[in-house]
Ligand code: ASP
């Protein structure tokens with residue numbers, strides 16, 4: 001069994017669904033995990049926001065626009081009147097359901113139900129198309145097996161058992177289609193794995209069925225060694241380790257959602273990043289195999305806020321860092337980078353929702369400086385301490401760039417540097433030319 005995940009663009013139009021189907025029907029038993037049509041989840045979020053504000057006209061306008069868009073693709077996708085009618089009925093049903101929430105009470109429960117409709121639609125449409133084309137495919141409802149527990153963590157044994165039972169009912173079926181992103185929570189309500197969560201679904205499903213591999217299909221030939229939006233001449237990386245992939249996904253590589261790496265790593269199931277435009281190209285294989293003697297890739301994470309706390313009281317004191325970290329903990333705000341000196345500590349955060357409260361609390365300990373608009377440049381590779389020369393190469397590449405923080409030694413795979421966002425492009429290009437292109 002293998003797992004193939006396709007994102008919103010791959011199901012974004014009739015034309016793309018037809019192209020994707022050619023890949024799905026190639027040999028072997030598989031579970032296909034799909035996102036909503038591109039743009040749909042964003043539109044559903046807009047509908048939800050209107051409904052919270054009781055702006056029913058706003059919600060209706062988007063719903064009507066979506067119905068039109070779906071019906072247009074339906075006309076292009078199916079050849080027979082029978083399937084066109086079925087698909088139109090499907091669209092009518094889901095959007096009428098969404099409209100049924102245009103009443104007085106609107107809570108997070110209704111919100112999550114609305115957000116789930118995009119994946120329910122895309123998977124049913126693709127399944128209809130496979131049937132129309134004469135394939136023996138089956139829809140596996142994610143709401144019947146995908147579940148999170150009270151801590152919002154996947155309930156892995158529930159997922160495994162339920163998926164096994166569902167699959168056992170269809171021993172003759174080769175192609176299963178299921179929804180990414182959506183799940184039930186500990187109370188059995190409709191919920192989701194957060195935005196971009198379809199990759200996570202694919203990974204959890206791959207682990208649950210002990211898949212040969214988990215394939216994430218996109219429009220690019222795998223993970224690149226630098227960000228192609230800012231740097232020319234980047235190249236695809238054939239192989240990398242789970243740890244490297246986790247760092248790169250977290251620190252900015254858009255191709256893979258960061259949560260999807262850990263389950264695959266724990267179960268040791270390779271993840272393949274493949275290109276729908278070039279289906280037979282090798283792409284990137286992420287596995288337990290460590291890379292040796294190389295810098296693998298560079299990525300950048302935007303919208304970082306740096307906070308520096310300077311205090312004479314930190315000198316020779318113990319317990320100072322704990323007090324600082326407890327403040328971040330109390331606002332549920334994760335810290336990405338840390339550097340310390342004897343009289344100060346700098347940290348970075350990605351989520352600056354509670355920044356004002358955090359800064360107020362930190363002022364008890366010393367003077368606090370806040371710099372928004374920073375970027376973490378993350379260099380990933382074989383950076384075990386025995387390896388000489390890499391740090392020098394990196395710093396040499398950045399010799400013209402003002403660097404605000406450096407974090408090295410936290411793992412064997414990563415050096416992180418903080419620069420102001422205006423220097424991001426130059427930093428990425430400088431690293432590219434000194435590390436990869438010479
Ligand atoms: N459709 C969801 C989103 O747009 C999940 C996904 O595509 O991964 O966030």
Ligand code: MG
Nearest residue numbers: 007196199257
């Ligand atoms: Mg995605």
